[in-house]
Amino acid sequence: MLRSIRRSLGRKLLVAVGLPSLAFTLALVLWLRHRTRFAAPDLEPVYGIAVIAILLFGALMGVTFALAMRWVIEQPLQRLAAGLRHVREGDYLYRLPVEGPDELGMVAETFNTTLAALTDLHARRIEDERERVLTAQLEARVKELTLLFDLARRLGGTLELDRLVATLTELVGRGLGDHAFALLLAEEGTGDLVVRSVSGLPESANGVRIRAGEGPAGWAVRERATVLVKDTGADPRRPVLAWQGEAQGSILAVPMIHREDCAGVLAFFRPATDAFPPDEVRLLESVAGQAALAIENARLHQKMVRLSQSDALTGVHNRRSLFARLDMERERCERFDHTMALALVDVDRFKQFNEAFGHAAGDGILRRVAELLAGAVRKVDLVARYGGEEFAVIFPRADRAAALLAAEKLRQAVEAAALPHDASERGRVTISVGVAVWPDDARDLGALIDAADAALYAAKRAGRDAVRAHEAGMRVHPGRRRDVRTTADAEADA
Known part of the structure; x- marks a missing residue:
């Protein structure tokens, strides 16, 4: 009962207004009866009827009041509450009907106006959020495209x-x-x-x-x-x-x-x-x-690059690479006052080996000798095929003593391999090595190559399988074919 009254505004008003009014009327009738009871005893039945009439009238007024409260107040308020529930559930487009110019109508109109403002605010918030998301996505795409562009530009700028x-x-x-x-x-x-x-x-x-x-x-x-x-x-x-x-x-x-x-x-x-x-x-x-x-x-x-710098048969550097490196080392020697050594290596009696075993076997010997030479030098040194059965080795920053030691190491590496060569006096493949030093023996590349070739010629005259360094007079020895080909000549040959 009390809960029902608390949950209804109409019932609260009915209890607050109707019951006191009914009690006051009954009290008034009972007081009149008390005052006239002895003065007019014939009115006693009238008071009973009056009390019943007052109770019936109070009941009728209560029902009328309750219906009026329901139609005029409770239902508009319920519609207002329903609208608030719609808003709470996120339906910002809901609107209350404005049923009159009274206070409830004003509340409904104010509610609709406020809801419209909230709808606009929510719409702006959604738009702002969408713009923020789109901006963040755009920034991410720009970052990605920038990365891809920088990557393409910088990766395309080098082949190293x-x-x-x-x-x-x-x-x-x-x-x-x-x-x-x-x-x-x-x-x-x-x-x-x-x-x-x-x-x-x-x-x-x-x-x-x-x-x-x-x-x-x-x-x-x-x-x-x-x-x-x-x-x-x-x-x-x-x-x-x-x-x-x-x-x-x-x-x-x-x-x-x-x-x-x-x-x-x-x-x-x-x-x-x-x-x-x-x-x-x-x-x-x-x-x-x-x-x-x-x-x-x-x-x-x-x-x-390797193919352009490598000899197709042996895999070591070719003549073009040899002369390019010689020119570079010459510039370094002149700039920093360094020395440089060049060794020319010849496979002894290679022509006889070819005649005895064929060119295929001869090619195999050249490849094997190239491997042995490449394995016996430092990483800074360069082994190249000079032509035919001849190889050239550059020793950067090497003086005469160091170059002779390095050249002897090359000779010993081939000797230790004991490659069979029946047409040779020793029964195995051997090499002869001639060494020349920049700038002691020559001041230009052509002269340096010629000095190394003269020393190689001296090693062969000494019986082959030998190492010789250039000495004065070797270049003009009678019977020697001079080799003074320069870088330009080498590039033309290539």
Whole structure:
């Protein structure tokens, strides 16, 4: 009963107004009866009827009041409450009907006006949020396009593989702000992945070798597809690189594929699970495509350079490369006041070997001698095929004593190999070596080559399988055919 009264404004008004009025009327009738009871006893029945009439009238007025309250107040207020519920549920387009100019009508009109303002505010907020999202997306696209443009511009500006690797590490690894990044290149021949550059990892990671199918990077190479490990703790493809100790996170391995060849893998690590959104994965796949093309072009360029500088038969440098290096070393000698030595090497009695065993066997001997010479020199030295069965070796920053020791090492390397040569007095392949030193023996390249050739001629006169350094008078020895071909001559021959 009390709850029903508390939940209805009409009932509250009925109780607050009707009951006091009814009580007051009854009290008035009872007081009149008391005052007239003895003065007019014949009015006693009238008072009973009056009390009943008052009660009936009070009941009728109560019903009328309740209906009026329901129609005039409760229903408009219920509609107002329903409107508020619509707003609370997000229906900002709902409007209350304005049923009159009274206070409830004003409330409804005010409600509609306020709701319209809220609707406009909500619409502006939605528009602002949409603009913010669009702006953020536009900024992300601009960033991606800028990265791709810078990458294309800088990768297209060089054909040096080391510079390409450094550029990729700078733009992709550091530019995207990843926790850790590694660039792995596929090794020609084996197909293994080798770490060439890192960001956010110790430098000791460089050189780590990964086979196809090992870890996410090896899996990406084998499957020729992007591998996303959302949780390193739950994925069976355990990482091979020590990304961040044993920290759990996510790994993205994107293969750099050009046509059907995989040039390597871009590998990323973040110390959070599922940290690579789809948009970023697509961007990195585009980056990997550009990188693959640039790396393949660089490798092709390196191969073409090697072919242009290498002798087709023996694999060592050719005459063009020899004279280019001689010219460069000459400039260094003049600039820094250094010495340089040139050795000419001749395979003894090679013509007889060819006649006895054929040209195919002779070619095999030349290849083997070239391998022995290349294996017996320093990394800074250069071994080249000079022509026919002759080789040339450049010893930068070597004086006469050092050059003779190096030349003797070459002779001993061929002697120790004991390559069979039945047409030779010693029964094995031997070499003769002539050495000349810049600037002691010559001041120009033509004269330096001629001095080394004269020393080689002296080694052959001494019985072959010998090393001789240039001495005064050797170049004018009677019977020697002088070799004074210059760089220009060599380039013309090539």
